Amino acid sequence: xxxxxxxxxxxxxxxxxxxxxxxxxxxxxxxxxxxxxxxxxxxxxxxxxxxxxxxxxxxxxxxxxxxxxxxxxxxxxxxxxxxxxxxxxxxxxxxxxxxxxxxxxxxxxxxxxxxxxxxxxxxxxxxxxxxxxxxxxxxxxxxxxxxxxxxxxxxxxxxxxxxxxxxxxxxxxxxxxxxxxxxxxxxxxxxxxxxxxxxxxxxxxxxxxxxxxxxxxxxxxxxxxxxxxxxxxxxxxxxxxxxxxxxxxxxxxxxxxxxxxxxxxxxxxxxxxxxxxxxxxxxxxxxxxxxxxxxxxxxxxxxxxxxxxxxxxxxxxxxxxxxxxxxxxxxxxxxxxxxxxxxxxxxxxxxxxxxxxxxxxxxxxxxxxxxxxxxxxxxxxxxxxxxxxxxxxxxxxxxxxxxxxxxxxxxxxxxxxxxxxxxxxxxxxxxxxxxxxxxxxxxxxxxxxxxxxxxxxxxxxxxxxxxxxxxxxxxxxxxxxxxxxxxxxxxxxxxxxxxxxxxxxxxxxxxxxxxxxxxxxxxxxxxxxxxxxxxxxxxxxxxxxxxxx
Amino acid sequence: xxxxxxxxxxxxxxxxxxxxxxxxxxxxxxxxxxxxxxxxxxxxxxxxxxxxxxxxxxxxxxxxxxxxxxxxxxxxxxxxxxxxxxxxxxxxxxxxxxxxxxxxxxxxxxxxxxxxxxxxxxxxxxxxxxxxxxxxxxxxxxxxxxxxxxxxxxxxxxxxxxxxxxxxxxxxxxxxxxxxxxxxxxxxxxxxxxxxxxxxxxxxxxxxxxxxxxxxxxxxxxxxxxxxxxxxxxxxxxxxxxxxxxxxxxxxxxxxxxxxxxxxxxxxxxxxxxxxxxxxxxxxx
Numbered sequence: 060x061x062x063x064x065x066x067x068x069x070x071x072x073x074x075x076x077x078x079x080x081x082x083x084x085x086x087x088x089x090x091x092x093x094x095x096x097x098x099x100x101x102x103x104x105x106x107x108x109x110x111x112x113x114x115x116x117x118x119x120x121x122x123x124x125x126x127x128x129x130x131x132x133x134x135x136x137x138x139x140x141x142x143x144x145x146x147x148x149x150x151x152x153x154x155x156x157x158x159x160x161x162x163x164x165x166x167x168x169x170x171x172x173x174x175x176x177x178x179x180x181x182x183x184x185x186x187x188x189x190x191x192x193x194x195x196x197x198x199x200x201x202x203x204x205x206x207x208x209x210x211x212x213x214x215x216x217x218x219x220x221x222x223x224x225x226x227x228x229x230x231x232x233x234x235x236x237x238x239x240x241x242x243x244x245x246x247x248x249x250x251x252x253x254x255x256x257x258x259x260x261x262x263x264x265x266x267x268x269x270x271x272x273x274x275x276x277x278x279x280x281x282x283x284x285x286x287x288x289x290x291x292x293x294x295x296x297x298x299x300x301x302x303x304x305x306x307x308x309x310x311x312x313x314x315x316x317x318x319x320x321x322x323x324x325x326x327x328x329x330x331x332x333x334x335x336x337x338x339x340x341x342x343x344x345x346x347x348x349x350x351x352x353x354x355x356x357x358x359x360x361x362x363x364x365x366x367x368x369x370x371x372x373x374x375x376x377x378x379x380x381x382x383x384x385x386x387x388x389x390x391x392x393x394x395x396x397x398x399x400x401x402x403x404x405x406x407x408x409x410x411x412x413x414x415x416x417x418x419x420x421x422x423x424x425x426x427x428x429x430x431x432x433x434x435x436x437x438x439x440x441x442x443x444x445x446x447x448x449x450x451x452x453x454x455x456x457x458x459x460x461x462x463x464x465x466x467x468x469x470x471x472x473x474x475x476x477x478x479x480x481x482x483x484x485x486x487x488x489x490x491x492x493x494x495x496x497x498x499x500x501x502x503x504x505x506x507x508x509x510x511x512x513x514x515x516x517x518x519x520x521x522x523x524x525x526x527x528x529x530x531x532x533x534x535x536x537x538x539x540x541x542x543x544x545x546x547x548x549x550x551x552x553x554x555x556x557x558x559x560x561x562x563x564x565x566x567x568x569x570x571x572x573x574x575x576x577x578x579x580x581x582x583x584x585x586x587x588x589x590x591x592x593x594x595x596x597x598x599x600x601x602x603x604x605x606x607x608x
Numbered sequence: 609x610x611x612x613x614x615x616x617x618x619x620x621x622x623x624x625x626x627x628x629x630x631x632x633x634x635x636x637x638x639x640x641x642x643x644x645x646x647x648x649x650x651x652x653x654x655x656x657x658x659x660x661x662x663x664x665x666x667x668x669x670x671x672x673x674x675x676x677x678x679x680x681x682x683x684x685x686x687x688x689x690x691x692x693x694x695x696x697x698x699x700x701x702x703x704x705x706x707x708x709x710x711x712x713x714x715x716x717x718x719x720x721x722x723x724x725x726x727x728x729x730x731x732x733x734x735x736x737x738x739x740x741x742x743x744x745x746x747x748x749x750x751x752x753x754x755x756x757x758x759x760x761x762x763x764x765x766x767x768x769x770x771x772x773x774x775x776x777x778x779x780x781x782x783x784x785x786x787x788x789x790x791x792x793x794x795x796x797x798x799x800x801x802x803x804x805x806x807x808x809x810x811x812x813x814x815x816x817x818x819x820x821x822x823x824x825x826x827x828x829x830x831x832x833x834x835x836x837x838x839x840x841x842x843x844x845x846x847x848x849x850x851x852x853x854x855x856x857x858x859x860x861x862x863x864x865x866x867x868x869x870x871x872x873x874x875x876x877x878x879x880x881x882x883x884x885x886x887x888x889x890x891x892x893x
Contacts, residue, residue: 426778432774435798449784
């Protein structure tokens with residue numbers, strides 16, 4: 060295979076002993092420590108690791124660029140034989156965009172909302188003197204077609220907000236290709252997308268990179284995605300390289316413990332539900348033909364579902380399917396326009412301010428983004444103490460003791476964490492504090508709204524284990540909102556699949572996740588990447604058969 | 609609190625200059641009875657005494673000691689400006705936070721009322737009201753506080769609107785927390801930094817506004833010493849200034865003394881405000 064690059068040609072990109080330091084609190088910390096990286100023409104290298112592992116910093120360094128507040132301490136970055144460390148700005152400017160391109164995580168944030176897509180496309184090639192404006196426009200249409208964007212002749216004349224997220228990401232990749240670069244850096248290009256959209260973007264990116272024989276660095280924290288995209292994988296941990304190997308070798312036989320633990324994350328399975336003590340016939344919460352609307356726009360129609368005591372109901376669906384709205388209706392933040400909600404056999408008032416305090420206490424919710432769910436000015440003590448004081452009337456020493464008990468329960472050392480502000484906690488620790496806040500109210504029913512989606516996989520697994528343990532110890536009932544089917548497999552008893560504000564399928568987990576499926580469930584299930592380098596090819600093949608193309 | 613002390617230690621020189629100047633002004637205002645060599649309103653010497661002992665900054669048209677009046681003026685002008693700004697903030701932030709948190713009709717009605725108040729040039733509006741009510745200190749404070757609270761309302765409403773959609777407010781609402789708890793404990797701590805910075809700026813404007821009103825004769829009334837009216841009284845002396853000798857030149861410099869006092873305090877407050885804004889914007893963190 061020529062792709063293995065044993066043809067003796069000089070590498071396209073060669074990074075040796077690179078150290079990059081970042082400044083925080085007036086001190087310089089090394090973010091990337093002594094990393095080597097070699098990339099040959101046409102080769103795709105996957106960079107994986109948790110957040111803070113230095114993936115993006117390393118990716119940007121491949122363009123000779125560092126973010127504000129970072130600097131290259133030591134090492135060399137050679138691109139096509141040319142040293143980039145310490146190179147004059149003019150040299151770098153001529154490389155960037157023309158020979159090295161970059162695709163950012165959020166295309167929606169990376170496009171300038173005030174210009175049409177094609178204007179932004181043409182900027183690069185025209186500036187670099189590769190093409191005239193007219194040629195660039197024709198070229199854009201050709202690349203849009205190659206990226207399988209709908210309406211390639213017209214789509215470039217739209218503004219970024221008029222195009223969907225998946226299409227934007229493809230338009231961004233087309234833009235990166237505009238000067239036919241030798242190297243593209245993809246920084247988590249599909250992380251913000253739904254699984255059903257992700258598969259299309261992945262297929263398009265892979266096709267165009269292969270067709271143009273472009274080398275790429277693909278940064279992601281999703282192992283299954285990197286397995287589809289990369290020829291080789293490099294694992295980073297806190298700025299250091301853990302190991303690097305051919306994709307198939309790496310997936311089949313990871314050498315280091317850290318890599319093995321990353322691989323093992325998706326295997327977490329809960330103990331069978333028989334362990335839960337109460338198996339009650341009457342549901343704790345029941346929604347009967349509930350509909351809701353934002354203004355005149357209907358967002359939920361005819362939702363019927365029941366959550367049994369001590370069990371976990373998972374709601375899955377892509378963004379915009381009404382999952383979170385269902386949670387808001389249950390919590391009384393949005394009034395249902397039709398239908399009734401029953402909690403513990405009694406109808407629930409529509410607005411949360413009309414509910415008695417005892418009911419507010421019994422239902423708690425944990426949010427998706429721990430960053431915004433914690434007041435940045437409240438210390439852990441106040442965050443957890445407030446519900447204790449508010450619902451249970453605890454004061455002084457009893458309150459303090461209970462706060463410490465709760466911190467113990469969520470596996471955070473009380474002495475170290477009780478006086479911290481949210482800014483002094485990591486993402487996973489913040490989410491644990493949010494869980495403690497919900498537990499402080501001694502609830503029966505907890506809604507977990509995408510609680511793990513903002514977290515790294517290892518951290519997310521820790522949160523899932525914690526939630527599972529708490530359920531067994533305290534007999535909690537969960538409603539788990541997620542778009543991640545791995546989470547559903549690991550924690551749910553029952554599953555509800557939503558699409559466009561309706562329930563398309565529901566039932567026990569094993570029935571919903573096993574064939575025969577509803578058509579949409581089938582699409583959803585088959586879109587989740589698997590840890591198998593051939594998965595994407597198989598998916599695309601079955602899809603081609605199905606559409607007869 | 610310790611966080612603020614730590615920041616104070618790291619404050620740049622400009623902020624320190626500002627802080628020291630403000631402390632100096634505050635000291636002078638508080639200790640006016642001890643510092644001033646002569647009484648505020650008594651005629652203690654000949655008219656138009658040049659800058660020599662015992663009247664180091666001369667005397668005015670009635671023979672009152674200018675230095676003493678400057679010192680007493682700090683107490684009157686700065687004190688009233690401080691009370692007025694505090695009152696403006698009390699009204700403005702309360703209404704602004706309420707409008708943002710409750711929303712709906714409360715927001716619509718209060719915002720439109722503020723729009724109406726802001727549509728009228730504030731100096732003309734103040735002149736109009738003060739001609740009707742007469743120029744007591746209380747009327748002055750109330751009128752300026754209400755007029756200025758409209759700006760504070762706008763700012764606090766906008767800041768609160770940025771905070772309210774965040775999840776921690778939703779959590780508090782789901783818990784069933786009362787309106788005032790949400791405003792005081794959840795919103796206020798996060799809105800404090802821009803509001804403190806605005807407080808400094810507003811204070812300067814109020815202060816200049818009072819000086820302007822006094823200059824026009826509708827602010828603090830004689831014989832009370834305040835810097836605005838002192839500028840007006842000494843302004844006509846410029847005509848008599850003779851820059852031939854040092855002694856006669858002091859007449860020309862007389863209006864610059866109260867004006868300079870106003871200017872220096874404004875600069876000092878702005879130096880501190882700049883520093884607080886840097887902290888609030890998170891650039892230093």
